[in-house]
Amino acid sequence: MRNAAKTTSRFLRRFWRGLREWCGDAAYESYLRSKDTPSGSGRPLTPAEFYVEQLNRRYSRPNRCC
Amino acid sequence: MKRVFVIVVWLGVALLGTGAFGKIAFDRGEPLNATWFVVAAVCCYLVAYRLYSAFVAAKVLALDDTRATPSERYDDGRDFVPTNKWVLFGHHFAAIAGPGPLVGPTLAAQFGYLPGTLWLIAGAAFAGCVQDFVILFCSIRRDGKSLGQMAREEVSERGGFIAQLAVLAIMTILLAVIGLVVVNALKSSPWATFTLAMTIPIALLLGLYLRFVRPGRVLEASVMGVALVLFVVVAGQWVADSPSWSCVFTLSGVALAFAIMGYGFAASALPVWLLLAPRDYLSAFIKAGAIFTLAAGILFVRPQVLMPPLTRFIDGTGPVFAGKIFPFCFITIACGAISGFHSLISSGTTPKMILRESHARFIGYGAMLLESFVGVMAMVAACAMPPGIYFAINSPPSIVGGAGDAAAATISGWGYPLQAQTMTELAHKVGELTLWNRAGGAPSLAVGMAQIFSSTIGGERLLSIWYHFAIMFEALFILTVLDAGTRVGRFMVQDLGGRVWKPFGRTGWMPGILMSSAIIVALWGYFLYQGVVDPLGGINSLWPLFGISNQLLAAVALVVATTILMKMGRLRWIWVTLLPMAWLVVITMTASYQKIFDANPRIGFLAYANALAAQIAAGKIPAEKIAETHRLIFNQRLDAAVTGVLAAMILVLIVEALAQWYSILSRRKEPVLHESPYVATRWAADFSGAAHGDD
Numbered sequence: 001m002r003n004a005a006k007t008t009s010r011f012l013r014r015f016w017r018g019l020r021e022w023c024g025d026a027a028y029e030s031y032l033r034s035k036d037t038p039s040g041s042g043r044p045l046t047p048a049e050f051y052v053e054q055l056n057r058r059y060s061r062p063n064r065c066c
Numbered sequence: 067m068k069r070v071f072v073i074v075v076w077l078g079v080a081l082l083g084t085g086a087f088g089k090i091a092f093d094r095g096e097p098l099n100a101t102w103f104v105v106a107a108v109c110c111y112l113v114a115y116r117l118y119s120a121f122v123a124a125k126v127l128a129l130d131d132t133r134a135t136p137s138e139r140y141d142d143g144r145d146f147v148p149t150n151k152w153v154l155f156g157h158h159f160a161a162i163a164g165p166g167p168l169v170g171p172t173l174a175a176q177f178g179y180l181p182g183t184l185w186l187i188a189g190a191a192f193a194g195c196v197q198d199f200v201i202l203f204c205s206i207r208r209d210g211k212s213l214g215q216m217a218r219e220e221v222s223e224r225g226g227f228i229a230q231l232a233v234l235a236i237m238t239i240l241l242a243v244i245g246l247v248v249v250n251a252l253k254s255s256p257w258a259t260f261t262l263a264m265t266i267p268i269a270l271l272l273g274l275y276l277r278f279v280r281p282g283r284v285l286e287a288s289v290m291g292v293a294l295v296l297f298v299v300v301a302g303q304w305v306a307d308s309p310s311w312s313c314v315f316t317l318s319g320v321a322l323a324f325a326i327m328g329y330g331f332a333a334s335a336l337p338v339w340l341l342l343a344p345r346d347y348l349s350a351f352i353k354a355g356a357i358f359t360l361a362a363g364i365l366f367v368r369p370q371v372l373m374p375p376l377t378r379f380i381d382g383t384g385p386v387f388a389g390k391i392f393p394f395c396f397i398t399i400a401c402g403a404i405s406g407f408h409s410l411i412s413s414g415t416t417p418k419m420i421l422r423e424s425h426a427r428f429i430g431y432g433a434m435l436l437e438s439f440v441g442v443m444a445m446v447a448a449c450a451m452p453p454g455i456y457f458a459i460n461s462p463p464s465i466v467g468g469a470g471d472a473a474a475a476t477i478s479g480w481g482y483p484l485q486a487q488t489m490t491e492l493a494h495k496v497g498e499l500t501l502w503n504r505a506g507g508a509p510s511l512a513v514g515m516a517q518i519f520s521s522t523i524g525g526e527r528l529l530s531i532w533y534h535f536a537i538m539f540e541a542l543f544i545l546t547v548l549d550a551g552t553r554v555g556r557f558m559v560q561d562l563g564g565r566v567w568k569p570f571g572r573t574g575w576m577p578g579i580l581m582s583s584a585i586i587v588a589l590w591g592y593f594l595y596q597g598v599v600d601p602l603g604g605i606n607s608l609w610p611l612f613g614i615s616n617q618l619l620a621a622v623a624l625v626v627a628t629t630i631l632m633k634m635g636r637l638r639w640i641w642v643t644l645l646p647m648a649w650l651v652v653i654t655m656t657a658s659y660q661k662i663f664d665a666n667p668r669i670g671f672l673a674y675a676n677a678l679a680a681q682i683a684a685g686k687i688p689a690e691k692i693a694e695t696h697r698l699i700f701n702q703r704l705d706a707a708v709t710g711v712l713a714a715m716i717l718v719l720i721v722e723a724l725a726q727w728y729s730i731l732s733r734r735k736e737p738v739l740h741e742s743p744y745v746a747t748r749w750a751a752d753f754s755g756a757a758h759g760d761d
Contacts, residue, residue, distance in 0.1 A: 030147050034141050034144075048282075052339055064164060066407050
């Protein structure tokens with residue numbers, strides 16, 4: 001019983017992480033974790049700066065198909 | 067023992083698939099249950115994935131998991147992000163799945179269910195999935211380079227330029243044709259127009275929230291947005307029932323076309339975080355939910371497929387679009403079987419996020435199989451309604467003789483019984499003023515989906531809500547493609563214009579932004595307007611043009627893939643990309659030739675232009691319609707010229723590639739492969755992405 005609860009909880013945790021990654025909710029966390037985090041100015045971008053920068057980059061090339 | 071068991075299971079899957087396929091191909095008795103379609107498709111996909119994609123991965127591409135992918139070497143948390151394979155599969159699928167696999171099969175259902183279903187499954191397994199998979203692999207090996215860059219490096223400079231032009235051409239025609247699908251879905255429908263219009267303020271609200279209140283908190287914002295969108299779907303009924311409000315939202319085709327152009331311009335020129343991105347978030351969630359619900363609904367309801375396997379319109383006289391099965395079924399199905407546009411995604415974001423080379427099989431090949439399955443579901447939804455209703459919704463008035471009894475008599479005369487009263491009752495049930503002459507695929511798909519959904523939840527009482535939910539779902543993500551495409555088109559125009567006049571190329575310069583947005587909107591807007599005022603319904607001209615340009619881009623991608631395989635010394639397996647490429651060249655060339663030169667005015671652009679000119683010369687056109695007819699003649703000649711240019715581009719590229727292949731095979735030139743050098747991975751074998759706790 002305890003094992004089943006553990007497996008379910010692990011599955012739900014992974015699903016939640018996957019969902020956040022898929023929709024972009026966890027993008028800033030991934031950015032902070034990446035090896036190139038500090039930007040040219042020597043400090044990491046704030047969440048708002050990162051959000052706008054990421055969107056500008058994403059929507060400047062084909063990212064939605066027919 | 068285990069091996070024997072596995073073999074027995076796979077033999078069982080293959081036999082089940084063969085049996086289901088046999089049933090849908092040869093059954094000529096009672097209406098067929100849709101479950102057979104699902105079983106046939108799923109079994110074929112499983113076998114194709116297990117055997118063919120494994121063969122391509124092992125023998126043709128020789129995927130190497132010891133090699134570090136771009137996401138490991140350049141990990142910057144922005145473009146290059148090591149991503150779990152299931153998450154990346156979701157990303158990739160959300161990017162490649164657009165309106166094409168829904169609209170294409172719905173239109174192709176005019177030939178009957180069989181040709182479209184066969185091409186959806188076989189085309190995906192042997193062409194579409196292979197293209198996506200191989201291009202993804204090629205891009206991974208080249209640090210995530212785009213198709214255009216790979217064409218330039220591996221084929222020739224001219225090849226790269228052609229790929230760039232092909233992308234701009236396909237973008238222009240794609241945006242026009244999907245705009246037309248939305249116009250035909252919203253025309254004279256206050257409920258649907260209100261619902262879709264309200265998604266704009268909802269998106270603006272989310273945009274402000276995500277920018278200033280909780281930056282980047284996409285999930286919570288999307289949940290709020292989806293709830294608001296579902297509310298406006300219901301609220302649309304109140305608007306439609308209110309005499310004063312319903313007339314505000316009852317718009318003609320031309321008015322809607324200009325509204326869509328205005329929206330495209332705004333989405334391209336405004337900051338991306340304000341309108342475009344939040345709409346995309348909404349669309350992604352609703353798209354995933356609606357596709358999942360449709361699959362569950364088909365399995366739960368198991369509707370009867372009422373369309374015959376083959377209709378009389380295989381002879382090319384179809385009311386939805388003119389042209390015989392070959393080549394027009396393959397051109398019309400488009401993205402559900404193979405889409406050149408996918409090669410832009412496979413050489414765009416995905417290769418920069420992939421963890422291991424072996425994941426390319428699951429993501430590249432697997433996501434396209436799922437897209438093909440969406441196409442099969444759309445085919446089922448379209449074929450589950452009585453054929454008479456299908457043709458009444460999708461035929462333009464000039465073909466069926468308007469609406470009502472005359473049109474019902476025409477359709478019944480084709481052998482698909484229909485009473486005008488049936489259409490009136492159906493329109494009333496779904497909350498529309500009329501369902502006659504709503505070409506474009508979206509309304510008939512929405513009727514099919516609504517019937518499946520309402521059989522699962524709510525019964526006939528909720529039919530109108532489900533219908534408008536389906537219309538909102540289709541229109542929402544069509545507009546997402548339209549606004550994102552307009553913005554990318556704007557960058558392409560700025561890039562080209564910047565070569566002539568430098569300031570124009572600066573992406574942050576407001577006059578440049580406004581001018582380039584206006585140019586790209588004018589380009590696709592012209593074709594959209596032309597489609598809206600076309601007496602043959604617009605879809606008849608524009609959808610084949612879109613299909614040709616999309617398959618042309620697929621041919622470009624497969625030429626690049628074949629050249630790379632040749633340079634890699636995989637001559638023995640070259641047929642894997644060469645055969646689909648040859649097939650695509652044959653269908654695009656045949657379709658292009660017929661669309662330009664066919665003597666039937668409903669097929670050939672020039673024949674239609676000449677027929678109209680002859681009518682003017684014979685004095686058969688009233689004086690007040692002469693200017694309009696001259697415009698129609700010009701449009702037909704323009705369409706012929708565009709088709710000719712598309713065909714010429716692929717011919718030039720093939721000549722370029724043949725010269726390249728000849729020099730490689732005759733050893734006149736040492737093949738130079740522009741792969742990134744091998745770097746061994748430092749990740750453990752079970753590493754599944756940083757965000758998944760594997761640091």
